[in-house]
Amino acid sequence: MKTLITTALVASLAAPALHAAEATADVQDRDGNRLGAVLVRDTPSGVALATLTLNDLPEGVHGVHLHETGDCSANDFKSAGGHVAGDRKHGVMVEGGLHPGDMPNLTVKSNGVGEVEYFLPFLNVSDHLLDEDGAAFIMHKGVDDYESQPSGDAGDRIACGEFTERTE
Numbered sequence: 001m002k003t004l005i006t007t008a009l010v011a012s013l014a015a016p017a018l019h020a021a022e023a024t025a026d027v028q029d030r031d032g033n034r035l036g037a038v039l040v041r042d043t044p045s046g047v048a049l050a051t052l053t054l055n056d057l058p059e060g061v062h063g064v065h066l067h068e069t070g071d072c073s074a075n076d077f078k079s080a081g082g083h084v085a086g087d088r089k090h091g092v093m094v095e096g097g098l099h100p101g102d103m104p105n106l107t108v109k110s111n112g113v114g115e116v117e118y119f120l121p122f123l124n125v126s127d128h129l130l131d132e133d134g135a136a137f138i139m140h141k142g143v144d145d146y147e148s149q150p151s152g153d154a155g156d157r158i159a160c161g162e163f164t165e166r167t168e
Contacts, residue, residue, distance in 0.1 A: 020044070021125035025137045025161030027054060030075055035159055036114075038137045039166065040066070040125055048120040050103065054139075054159075057108045063144030063154030066101030066123070070134020072160035080136035080160055083151055084128045091146040100128050101135070102152075105144050129163045137161040 022041040028034055036054035043049050052064070069081035083090060084101030091097045100122040108114045129135040142155030 021130060022166035023125050023129040023135070023163040024166045025163045027137055027139070027159050027161035028072065029056075029159050030077075038161055038163075040120070040123070040129060040163070041166075042125045048123040048125055050118045050120055052106065052114055052116050052118070054106075054114040055112055057112045057114050057139070058141075058158070059108050059110050059112065061105045061107050061143045062114075062158075063140035063142065063152050064103045064106045065099070065138050065140075065144075065151070065154075066103070066120075066129065067136045067138045068101075068133070070129075070136050070162040070164075072136055072162050077136075077138060077157035077160040080138055080157070084123065084135055085150070086122065086128075088122060090148070090150050090152055091144070093145075093147040094149075097146075098122060100124075102144075106139070130165050135163045137163070 020042040025038045038052050040050045066084045067080035068084050071079040073079050083099045085099045088099050089096045090099050103118045106114050138157050139159035140154035141158050144152035144154040
């Protein structure tokens with residue numbers, strides 16, 4: 001009996017970690033070329049973790065965000081809607097800021113590689129990325145100024161990936 005209770009207790013404590021939501025997006029450019037993937041997962045701390053593994057990107061500094069609709073069908077990727085925003089403002093430079101889908105700018109060197117991990121303190125994978133209309137990763141041509149409303153004045157959308165639940 002003691003073993004059964006101990007086993008049940010250990011299993012119940014491990015359950016949240018085993019069932020943390022994860023979403024992944026295959027990212028493509030406007031010509032449909034695959035650029036890599038983005039993985040976002042909930043963590044035991046309550047802060048989501050985004051891992052970007054991208055290649056063949058244009059050199060420079062680019063705004064990257066999570067957008068509210070999982071639809072990359074439009075050539076300009078505007079079908080992905082606005083940022084995953086909740087009731088917050090855009091950017092870390094404004095009071096009431098940081099959208100759940102705001103991420104720091106991504107710096108891409110001449111080799112075209114963009115690999116980084118970001119903490120997303122206001123994002124919940126199930127609620128924001130895996131809801132009824134999904135969500136998308138968007139990379140912009142320019143720099144996010146972390147202030148302009150509603151989206152940081154980062155310019156055209158040059159890459160997009162629709163999130164799906166990761167079940168592995």
